[in-house]
Amino acid sequence: METRVEHKREFKLGETELYFLGAAGEVTGSKCVMLTHGKRILIDCGLFQGEKSSREKNWAAQDPLLENLDAVILTHAHLDHSGYLPRLVRSGYRGPVYCSGGTRDLLSVMLYDSAHIQEEDAEFANRSGYSNHKPAEPLYTVRDVQQTIPLVQSLPLYLWHTIVPGVEVELTRAGHIIGSTSLRFRIKAHGKEQFITFSGDVGHSRQKTIQGPDPLSPTEVLIVESTYGNREHTQEDPLDRMEEVLNRAKKQHGTVVIPSFAVGRAQEVLFLIRLLEDQGRIEPVPVILDSPMSSEATQIYLEHPEDHPPGLSFEKKARNFFPNRFELIRSSNESKELADRKGPMVIISASGMLQGGRVLHHLKRRLPDERNIVLFVGYQAEGTKGAFLKNHGKKEGELRIHHEPVPVSASIEAIESLSAHGDVRDLLSWVRTAGVLPKHIILNHGSPEAMESMARRIQKEFGIKAGQVG
Numbered sequence: 001m002e003t004r005v006e007h008k009r010e011f012k013l014g015e016t017e018l019y020f021l022g023a024a025g026e027v028t029g030s031k032c033v034m035l036t037h038g039k040r041i042l043i044d045c046g047l048f049q050g051e052k053s054s055r056e057k058n059w060a061a062q063d064p065l066l067e068n069l070d071a072v073i074l075t076h077a078h079l080d081h082s083g084y085l086p087r088l089v090r091s092g093y094r095g096p097v098y099c100s101g102g103t104r105d106l107l108s109v110m111l112y113d114s115a116h117i118q119e120e121d122a123e124f125a126n127r128s129g130y131s132n133h134k135p136a137e138p139l140y141t142v143r144d145v146q147q148t149i150p151l152v153q154s155l156p157l158y159l160w161h162t163i164v165p166g167v168e169v170e171l172t173r174a175g176h177i178i179g180s181t182s183l184r185f186r187i188k189a190h191g192k193e194q195f196i197t198f199s200g201d202v203g204h205s206r207q208k209t210i211q212g213p214d215p216l217s218p219t220e221v222l223i224v225e226s227t228y229g230n231r232e233h234t235q236e237d238p239l240d241r242m243e244e245v246l247n248r249a250k251k252q253h254g255t256v257v258i259p260s261f262a263v264g265r266a267q268e269v270l271f272l273i274r275l276l277e278d279q280g281r282i283e284p285v286p287v288i289l290d291s292p293m294s295s296e297a298t299q300i301y302l303e304h305p306e307d308h309p310p311g312l313s314f315e316k317k318a319r320n321f322f323p324n325r326f327e328l329i330r331s332s333n334e335s336k337e338l339a340d341r342k343g344p345m346v347i348i349s350a351s352g353m354l355q356g357g358r359v360l361h362h363l364k365r366r367l368p369d370e371r372n373i374v375l376f377v378g379y380q381a382e383g384t385k386g387a388f389l390k391n392h393g394k395k396e397g398e399l400r401i402h403h404e405p406v407p408v409s410a411s412i413e414a415i416e417s418l419s420a421h422g423d424v425r426d427l428l429s430w431v432r433t434a435g436v437l438p439k440h441i442i443l444n445h446g447s448p449e450a451m452e453s454m455a456r457r458i459q460k461e462f463g464i465k466a467g468q469v470g
């Protein structure tokens with residue numbers, strides 16, 4: 001089979017063509033159209049997030065390749081892999097959306113939340129008169145999500161499912177968040193079979209609430225993410241760092257603000273704190289989850305034991321999951337009241353990269369006090385407020401929140417080893433689990449530097465010249 005790189009976003013693999021419409025030289029907006037057997041299948045339907053220039057792509061005229069799709073398949077529920085779906089439905093898509101059971105359950109929580117944010121943003125832009133579009137429109141609405149959800153069909157793992165005649169897919173666990181999967185396609189043509197696998201976001205086996213990825217099954221072509229393609233996480237145990245930060249904050253009567261993705265990181269952080277309490281390494285302090293979506297997602301986490309690590313089982317009402325002094329905040333009034341509360345305490349709130357949400361109000365209140373600690377626990381994309389605070393906040397001495405400068409006196413800390421993405425060693429070890437190396441490897445979902453660096457390692461260790469989507 002000949003692989004011809006016609007364009008860095010287009011790959012021709014025998015009878016099959018792949019067109020990458022997102023996660024091309026960046027980590028958001030995952031969308032790949034697979035053309036095979038005269039059919040069009042979309043793998044992931046992600047929203048562009050992060051920098052303004054990236055978010056604006058959600059508004060661009062829809063690529064003609066997204067017309068007349070026969071099926072959509074999602075690797076997992078994170079919005080950068082699923083959040084464009086209601087927009088696709090708004091423009092007329094009515095076909096099936098396949099994914100795992102965990103992804104299906106998370107999707108309805110995440111897409112409704114996303115629609116509410118889109119509607120609120122448009123309303124705010126109209127009220128404040130700051131928008132180039134008059135009137136400002138939401139990218140999609142709750143009504144669009146209502147039309148999307150009935151299209152979603154869950155598929156069991158480890159079984160071949162026919163998507164269109166001649167094209168089957170098998171889902172395996174990717175170990176990233178609840179419901180996350182890799183997708184292995186079996187394409188039949190001229191009496192032969194071709195296997196093409198999409199990794200999706202790949203986790204690792206060090207997470208405490210999620211089982212690691214299944215071994216990769218043999219595949220001719222592998223499309224693999226490269227978020228941390230140029231990074232090796234530290235080998236530190238996240239429990240050690242978490243213990244140190246929480247004990248320091250307690251001694252100082254400070255508050256630890258943890259900006260966290262509502263799905264994935266928030267659940268891992270809650271359980272790590274509980275583990276430290278159970279091991280007697282920290283004294284319980286109030287741990288406040290101020291993110292309504294996170295609490296719904298946590299419930300879904302607990303309802304999918306098939307993705308939990310072996311040996312882990314949560315008691316009824318998850319009494320052995322939540323920190324002992326756990327509090328859940330729902331209304332925005334309760335959230336505002338937190339401003340007057342004194343530490344020691346821990347506040348976990350979204351958004352994880354400080355792109356909006358309640359966490360900004362907490363930071364406004366807590367950053368100017370040197371007793372407090374901001375603890376990053378997830379990926380911070382370049383150009384986001386989160387990346388700025390993490391990398392330059394202390395040096396610059398201030399962070400702009402809601403158009404006002406806020407002094408940065410609190411300590412800024414990060415636990416790098418808490419990521420839900422594998423680092424480059426994890427990704428390469430996962431590729432090796434196939435036993436037989438893929439003939440072709442294509443890297444996507446990474447910065448140009450991350451892809452370049454990972455491609456060099458693949459060349460060196462596997463002797464394969466990897467394609468790079470960008």
Ligand SMILES: [Zn+2]
Nearest residue numbers: 076078176201
């Ligand atoms: Zn993800």
